[in-house]
Amino acid sequence: MTTGQRIFPWCVVLLAGVYLCVGALPAKDTGPYRYGQLGLLPVSADGRVKPLDTVARNSLMILSDKQTLRQDGASVPAIQWLTDVIARHEQADEYPVFRIDHPGVLSLLGLKQSDGKRFSFNRIMKHAQTVSEQVQQARQVKPKQRDPYQKHVLELSRQLNLYVQLGSMQRPYMAPPLEPSQQWQPFEQAFEAAKQGATPHPVVVHLSAAMSSYQQQNPERFNAEVAQYRRFIQHRMPHAGRKAAYEVFFNQFEPFYHATVLYVAAFLIACFSFLSYSSSPSGWSRSLGRGAVWLLWLTLGLHTLGLASRIYLQGRPPVTNLYSSAVFVGWGAVLMALILERMHKLGLGSITAAIVGFTTLIVAHNLAGDGDTMEMMQAVLDSNFWLSTHVVAITIGYSATFLAGFLAILYILLGVFTTVLKPDVRKQFGQMVYGVVCFALLFSFVGTVLGGIWADQSWGRFWGWDPKENGAVLIVLMNALILHARWGGVIRQRGMMVLAVGGNIVTSWSWFGTNMLGVGLHSYGFMESAVFWLLVFVASQGALMGVGMLPLRWWRSMSAEQGEAVSKNKTAVPAVSP
Amino acid sequence: MNQSGVKQWLGALASLKLTVALFAMAMFLIFAGTLAQVEQGIWTVMRQYFRSFIVWIDLQLFVPTGLFELPGRFPFPGGFIVGGLLLANLVAAHTLRFKLTPKRAGVVVLHAGVIVLLIGELVTALWAREGNMSIDEGSYASYTENIRQTELAIIDPADPKADRVVVVPQPLLQNTQGQIANPLLPFEVSVDRWMANSQLLDSRNAPPALAELTTLADQGLGKQLVAQPQPQISGVESQTVDAPSAYITLWQEGQKLGTWLVSLYIDDGQPVEIDGKIYTIGLRFKRTYKPYTVHLIDFKHDKFVGTDKPRNFSSLVRLVDPQQHEDREVLIYMNNPLRYRGETFYQSAFKPDNSGTVLQVVRNPGYVLPYIACILVALGMSMHFGLHLHRFVRRPAP
Numbered sequence: 001m002t003t004g005q006r007i008f009p010w011c012v013v014l015l016a017g018v019y020l021c022v023g024a025l026p027a028k029d030t031g032p033y034r035y036g037q038l039g040l041l042p043v044s045a046d047g048r049v050k051p052l053d054t055v056a057r058n059s060l061m062i063l064s065d066k067q068t069l070r071q072d073g074a075s076v077p078a079i080q081w082l083t084d085v086i087a088r089h090e091q092a093d094e095y096p097v098f099r100i101d102h103p104g105v106l107s108l109l110g111l112k113q114s115d116g117k118r119f120s121f122n123r124i125m126k127h128a129q130t131v132s133e134q135v136q137q138a139r140q141v142k143p144k145q146r147d148p149y150q151k152h153v154l155e156l157s158r159q160l161n162l163y164v165q166l167g168s169m170q171r172p173y174m175a176p177p178l179e180p181s182q183q184w185q186p187f188e189q190a191f192e193a194a195k196q197g198a199t200p201h202p203v204v205v206h207l208s209a210a211m212s213s214y215q216q217q218n219p220e221r222f223n224a225e226v227a228q229y230r231r232f233i234q235h236r237m238p239h240a241g242r243k244a245a246y247e248v249f250f251n252q253f254e255p256f257y258h259a260t261v262l263y264v265a266a267f268l269i270a271c272f273s274f275l276s277y278s279s280s281p282s283g284w285s286r287s288l289g290r291g292a293v294w295l296l297w298l299t300l301g302l303h304t305l306g307l308a309s310r311i312y313l314q315g316r317p318p319v320t321n322l323y324s325s326a327v328f329v330g331w332g333a334v335l336m337a338l339i340l341e342r343m344h345k346l347g348l349g350s351i352t353a354a355i356v357g358f359t360t361l362i363v364a365h366n367l368a369g370d371g372d373t374m375e376m377m378q379a380v381l382d383s384n385f386w387l388s389t390h391v392v393a394i395t396i397g398y399s400a401t402f403l404a405g406f407l408a409i410l411y412i413l414l415g416v417f418t419t420v421l422k423p424d425v426r427k428q429f430g431q432m433v434y435g436v437v438c439f440a441l442l443f444s445f446v447g448t449v450l451g452g453i454w455a456d457q458s459w460g461r462f463w464g465w466d467p468k469e470n471g472a473v474l475i476v477l478m479n480a481l482i483l484h485a486r487w488g489g490v491i492r493q494r495g496m497m498v499l500a501v502g503g504n505i506v507t508s509w510s511w512f513g514t515n516m517l518g519v520g521l522h523s524y525g526f527m528e529s530a531v532f533w534l535l536v537f538v539a540s541q542g543a544l545m546g547v548g549m550l551p552l553r554w555w556r557s558m559s560a561e562q563g564e565a566v567s568k569n570k571t572a573v574p575a576v577s578p
Numbered sequence: 579m580n581q582s583g584v585k586q587w588l589g590a591l592a593s594l595k596l597t598v599a600l601f602a603m604a605m606f607l608i609f610a611g612t613l614a615q616v617e618q619g620i621w622t623v624m625r626q627y628f629r630s631f632i633v634w635i636d637l638q639l640f641v642p643t644g645l646f647e648l649p650g651r652f653p654f655p656g657g658f659i660v661g662g663l664l665l666a667n668l669v670a671a672h673t674l675r676f677k678l679t680p681k682r683a684g685v686v687v688l689h690a691g692v693i694v695l696l697i698g699e700l701v702t703a704l705w706a707r708e709g710n711m712s713i714d715e716g717s718y719a720s721y722t723e724n725i726r727q728t729e730l731a732i733i734d735p736a737d738p739k740a741d742r743v744v745v746v747p748q749p750l751l752q753n754t755q756g757q758i759a760n761p762l763l764p765f766e767v768s769v770d771r772w773m774a775n776s777q778l779l780d781s782r783n784a785p786p787a788l789a790e791l792t793t794l795a796d797q798g799l800g801k802q803l804v805a806q807p808q809p810q811i812s813g814v815e816s817q818t819v820d821a822p823s824a825y826i827t828l829w830q831e832g833q834k835l836g837t838w839l840v841s842l843y844i845d846d847g848q849p850v851e852i853d854g855k856i857y858t859i860g861l862r863f864k865r866t867y868k869p870y871t872v873h874l875i876d877f878k879h880d881k882f883v884g885t886d887k888p889r890n891f892s893s894l895v896r897l898v899d900p901q902q903h904e905d906r907e908v909l910i911y912m913n914n915p916l917r918y919r920g921e922t923f924y925q926s927a928f929k930p931d932n933s934g935t936v937l938q939v940v941r942n943p944g945y946v947l948p949y950i951a952c953i954l955v956a957l958g959m960s961m962h963f964g965l966h967l968h969r970f971v972r973r974p975a976p
Contacts, residue, residue, distance in 0.1 A: 047882025047889070173884050184883050343971070376882050376889070386913070431970065438966065442959040449695070449952040458913045460708065460924045460940030462948045463699060465624050470612045474605055481601035488594025506605075517616055 005287035012269065012291040016262055016298055024253050027077070032219035037226045038210070039079040041233060042244040044184035045172035047376040048314075051244035053251055055172045056082035058372050063159050064097045064118055071095055085167050087211040092167070093121040098159055102152035108134060121163060124156075131156065175203045176237060202232045247313050255306035256327065260361045262299040266292050267354035274347035278420035292350045296338055299357065303331050314374045317388035319395050323364055323373045325511070328392075330360025332399030333406075336436065344428050352406050367530075386457075390450035394472060397444030398507050401475055404436040405504035405541075408497040412548040414557065421557035430493045433500050434486070440503075441479035448472040467517050471510030478506040498548040504541045508534060592670035600664050607660055613639045619810055621726060629703045630656035665696050684965065688958025691951045698947030706942035709866060710926065713874040713895070714934035720871045722939045723863035725819045728842060730826070732763060733858040747864065748822070757829055765852055766829045770794060770837060775808040776823035778843050794825050798848040800839030824861060828852070870899035872923070875907065877935045879928055891925050893935040910937065 029036050039053030056078035057067045069076040076084075076095075084092040096118040100106055106113060109127045124131065135157040138150035146154070165171035168188060175190035177183055178201065187203060194200035206229035213221035234241045273288035307318050307327060314320065318328045333356040341349025411429045415421040421429075451472060456462040463469060482499045485491045491499065512534050552558045590596070611627035614635075618626075627633045633656045637648045655663075668689055678686065709722030730746040744762050752774075757766040771794065781792045784804045792804045805823035823841035827834060828850070838848065840861040847860025873896040880889040892911035897904055897918065908916045916923040922945070926938035 044883055047885045047887060171884075186884075376885070376887055435967070435970070438959075438963045442956070442963060445959065446952065446956045449948060449955070452948055453952065454913075456945060456948065457915065458924065459926060460915065460922050460938055460942070460945075462702065462942075462945065464620065465611065465628055466620060467612045467615060470608045474608055477601050477605045477608075481598055481605070484594050484601065485598045488598060490595055490598050509609075514612065517612065 001283045001287065005283045008287045009291040009294045013294050013298055016265070016295055019262075020258060020302065023258050024249075026249070027252055032223075033080075033083075033214070034223045034226065035077065035079045035083060036248075037223070037230060038083060040230060040241075040245050040248055041174075041226075042176065042237065042240040043172040043174045044176075046372055048372070048374060049184075049240055049243070050172075050313075050372070050374075051248045051251075052082070052172070052174075053079050053248045054372065057251060059162060059166055060097065061368075062162060064099045069095060069097060082166065083211075083214060085163070086169060087214040089167050093125075096120050098124060098156070098163075100152075100156065102149060104149040105152045105156060108153075121160075124160065131160075174207065175201050176233070176240070178236075202229060205229075206232070243313065246309070250306075250309045250313065255302050255309070256361050256364065259299050259303045259306065260358055260365075262295060262302065263354045263358040263361070266295040266299060267351065267358065269295065270347055270350035270354055274351060275420075277347060278418075278422075278425075289345075289347045289350065292347070292354070293338070293341055296334070296341075296350055296353050296357075300331070300334050300338060300353075303327075303334065303357065303361075307331055310374060316374075317392060319391045320387065321373070321375060322512075322515070323367045325391075325395055325398070326360050326364035326367055328395050329399045329402065329511075330357050330364070332396045333357070333360065333403045336400060336403050336439070340432050340436070344432060346425065346428055348407065348410060348425075348429070348432070352403065352410060356403060356406055386450070386454040390447055390454050392447075393443050393450055394447030397440055397447050397472075397475060398511055400436050400440030400443060401479065401503045401507045404433050404440060404500045405502075405507070407433050407436065408500035408548075409504075409544055411497045412501070412544055415555045416547055416550060417556060419557050419560040421555075423561070426493065430496070433496060434483075437479050437482050437496075437500065437503075441476065441483060444472065444475045444479060448476055467514040468510075471514040474506050475503070475510050478503050494548065498545050501541050501545050501548060505538050508537055508541075588670050588674055591666055592674045593667075594671075596663070596667050597671075600660060600667060603655060604660050604664070607633070607654060607657065610635050610639060610654070622810070626656075628657035631658050632656050661696055661699070665693065668693060681965065684958045684960075684962030686958070688955045688962065691954025691956075691958060694947050694954060695951035698944045698951060701944030701947065702942055705944070706940065707866075708941075709939045710863075710936055711872060711923070711939050712929065712934060712936045713872060713893075714929065715874050715877055717934070718871045718873040718898075721865040721867045723865055725863055727864040728822050728861050729864045730767070730824070730840060731847065731858075731860055731862050732767075733847065733860075734855070735858065736855070745864075751824060764830065765835065768827045768829065770825040770827055773805055773807045773823045775810050775820040776805045776841065776843075777808055777821070778803045778823070778841060779806055780804075791825070795837045795839040797836035798838045798850070799844060800825065800837065803839060805839055805841055822861060826859075869901050870897065870904070870919075872897055872937070874935055877928060877932055879932045891928060891935075893925055893937065895935075895937075 027036065039051055039056065041052045042049050043052050043055060044050075045055050045058075060069060060078045060081055061067055067078055069078070069081045081092070081095065081097070084095070096116065098121065099118050100109070100111070101117065103113060106115075108130055109119070109124055111119065111123075131153070134153045138146060138153045141150055162171070169191075170186050170188050173184040174187040175185040185201075187207065190201040190204050191208070194204045206225045210222050210225035210229070213219075213225065230241075269288055270292035273285050273292055276282060276288065277285035310316075310324065310327075311318055318331075319325045334353045337349045337353035337356060339349075341347070341353065407429065411421065411426075411433070415426075448469070451469065452462040455464065455469075478499075482491075482496060482503065485499065486496050512530060516531050516534070553562075607627060610633075611623055614623045614627065632653050634651045635654050636651045641648050672686065672689060676686075707724075709724050711719050711722045713719045728748050728751075730751055732744045732746075734742040734744075736742070742762070744760050746758055746767060750758060751769050752772050754769060757768045759766045771791070779788070781802055781804045784792050784806070788804050788806055791806075795801060805825070808821075810820055821842040823839065823843070825837055825839055827837045829835060830852070835852065838850070838859065840848075840859060842861050842863070844860055847858040847862075850857045850859050874893060875896055876894040878890070878892045878894075880891075881887060882889050890912060892909055894907060894909050895916075896907050897916075899905075899919075902919075910916050910923055910925050912925055915925075920943070921939050921941045924938040924940070925935070927936035928934065929936065
């Protein structure tokens with residue numbers, strides 16, 4: 001190995017480290033107002049105590065589908081936007097924050113698609129009367145029977161409501177309990193109580209002063225009042241204060257976003273490594289491979305940090321909703337793929353790890369949708385024991401089934417379109433997929449049965465044949481089918497690969513499809529655009545299975561071998577004949 | 579049949595190809611049974627698909643809602659056949675190839691677990707009973723109700739100590755063509771019209787399609803109200819249940835006494851005077867009386883601050899059983915049921931305004947089987963795959 005080859009992996013990790021350090025640096029307030037300090041204050045929204053920064057980001061996300069606002073070419077952080085909404089609403093009402101896509105809703109407001117995507121509160125309020133009439137009409141239709149237009153009208157009405165509640169400080173609940181017997185209250189309520197003569201709550205004293213100084217453009221006073229209130233919080237509820245501060249760091253750092261970027265980088269390096277290895281093994285292919293693996297472990301560390309942060313902030317096991325299941329499925333699959341890479345050292349584990357990590361985080365990002373991804377759990381789900389056993393086991397089952405499926409896709413694509421799928425590579429592929437399917441069967445089975453036991457504990461029915469349960473058992477049956485078919489000689493290596501891709505279809509059905517049926521005790525809610533993407537995914541997997549079943553003479557890897565074998569025979573013949 | 583013939587049959591039954599085919603069939607059956615739940619109730623689907631020998635599957639199931647019509651249906655083996663064959667296949671395979679070597683031990687243990695699991699589901703299908711017990715705060719209940727079955731109750735309240743009740747179960751109401759008689763009653767009952775799910779309307783506002791029904795009842799509330807048939811409830815999510823109604827006629831010695839409308843919506847029944855004696859007749863959920871009473875002391879329903887999301891439900895009850903000399907307080911809450919006398923009481927729902935609780939009461943003699951199955955299978959799989967993994971990791975380097 002040359003020196004360059006030796007230091008390459010170190011360079012990769014160093015570069016990624018620098019990239020992460022830059023990302024982790026706290027954002028500085030550029031102007032005279034210290035919005036950052038305001039964002040650190042703990043408040044209560046949707047039943048969870050969280051920093052105001054999170055509320056600002058989630059609200060802006062709900063309204064505009066973005067966490068920052070573009071105003072006059074500059075980017076405005078969410079917390080600054082929220083401060084404007086509260087204290088300078090004449091200004092905030094002109095910000096283009098309401099994202100409206102549906103043509104019917106646009107025309108209702110006298111707008112065209114060419115007018116842009118986001119509109120200001122004032123612009124919408126010009127048609128307040130029309131909107132309110134349409135909302136009334138849409139409400140009369142049962143939720144399941146509403147057409148897309150009606151759903152969008154109601155969505156707009158929810159967004160307007162949220163905006164108004166934020167502006168009038170009815171939401172979030174900003175006044176923390178001062179006595180153990182009390183609960184969080186809206187600021188407005190604490191303010192009214194003070195007006196009636198009660199001792200003013202510190203939040204009323206300081207935040208009222210801060211907001212009016214903000215209105216009067218007095219940054220020194222604003223900063224001083226916010227700082228004083230923060231000191232009060234640190235003194236009275238140090239734990240909530242620390243947690244809120246950590247959550248703000250988590251929001252700004254965005255570990256999952258950086259992990260997505262790094263997975264792409266690792267994918268590229270791993271591909272170069274594998275391709276150069278299979279054309280001619282050299283020092284560079286090994287060095288690249290090592291760089292990819294190291295980078296992936298680092299990225300997995302980051303992924304783990306993100307998961308651990310969520311567990312700390314939420315006080316819950318890792319999987320609590322669809323969003324977090326995607327994050328966890330990715331985490332589990334990357335971990336398993338990296339373990340495979342340690343065992344086989346082919347570079348295939350790295351490629352798969354990078355693809356799965358990237359894909360699942362993208363899926364998670366799209367599932368994050370509206371609002372807080374760390375939402376509170378419905379009463380029946382409020383059980384850390386079952387969330388950490390049944391849900392985790394079943395999610396690892398998803399991870400493993402997907403991992404087997406993605407390895408199988410790689411097998412099929414490399415076999416059909418390249419010549420690198422040589423017999424020894426095929427053998428290792430076979431071992432990997434077989435092992436992962438066994439693992440998947442174990443976890444999906446245990447997870448499914450634990451789910452049944454949970455159901456028995458909570459409503460006395462071990463098995464209810466509801467869609468989510470059925471989906472889970474389909475994964476178990478699929479993995480069992482693959483293994484028994486292999487043992488029984490019904491399929492061989494290639495058949496196992498084709499069926500493993502089928503496992504992707506079954507898993508995606510169980511994970512998402514069953515939620516789209518709109519029935520069942522476990523459903524997370526209907527997701528329209530997700531239906532489209534699920535169908536695309538299923539179709540693509542079906543097509544890949546079709547490719548996998550092409551006659552072997554169309555597989556470039558196999559036909560190349562046969563060619564070689566024939567030419568070997570030819571050379572062998574003269575040696576024997578004389 | 580000679581011995582080799584038996585062996586041949588057993589061999590075919592034990593084949594892995596059959597296992598694979600059965601897995602594929604089970605997957606298809608479960609998939610279809612999931613799709614069917616979009617339109618039909620879970621209990622109907624369960625009966626038709628999973629607790630049946632043959633199911634007729636509509637082609638329409640496989641077409642997304644509202645896309646196009648696809649008439650036609652085909653038969654498919656139901657849950658009893660697929661599950662039964664899987665069990666037979668598994669037992670045959672182990673009978674034929676049974677060898678208790680360290681290498682096979684894991685497989686044997688895990689398959690034993692699968693057998694226990696399949697038997698557990700069969701036991702549940704055959705013998706498990708579910709009921710609801712709804713209790714108002716400060717009050718008590720001594721019976722459970724089966725919310726998927728109703729009965730016609732004819733109550734003679736003459737004795738101040740205890741009512742004498744004669745009930746006509748739902749299957750009898752649904753299927754009897756002629757008159758239903760009972761020696762305890764001085765009259766007979768016939769069912770003119772049965773509605774599995776219904777709603778009640780004011781006769782004056784009834785649509786013309788119901789014209790015939792508005793004049794059917796000539797006694798009691800049926801003179802003012804009319805029952806309109808409704809499609810049966812689909813899906814488990816909706817929390818609602820079917821509310822049957824029926825038009826019944828009472829007869830005495832061949833003489834018609836009158837026709838009444840009875841309905842689940844008419845809570846307390848209606849008074850009927852026969853031979854100078856007052857009876858109360860009404861349709862109600864099927865009841866099962868218990869030798870003990872459950873008193874509701876307090877029901878709590880907590881929500882997350884500032885939201886409508888339920889955080890916890892709990893019922894503080896007092897269990898009084900004179901036979902067993904039990905008198906104690908129990909707190910029943912989410913994921914924390916009370917187990918008593920082979921039955922389990924779960925916090926299930928609550929009455930409007932939190933004025934009372936609804937407990938789900940389940941008797942399942944096989945409830946412990948899945949627990950055993952889970953342990954066996956997990957153990958067996960870990961043994962088997964662990965052995966493989968161990969051997970794989972220890973393999974000689976290439």
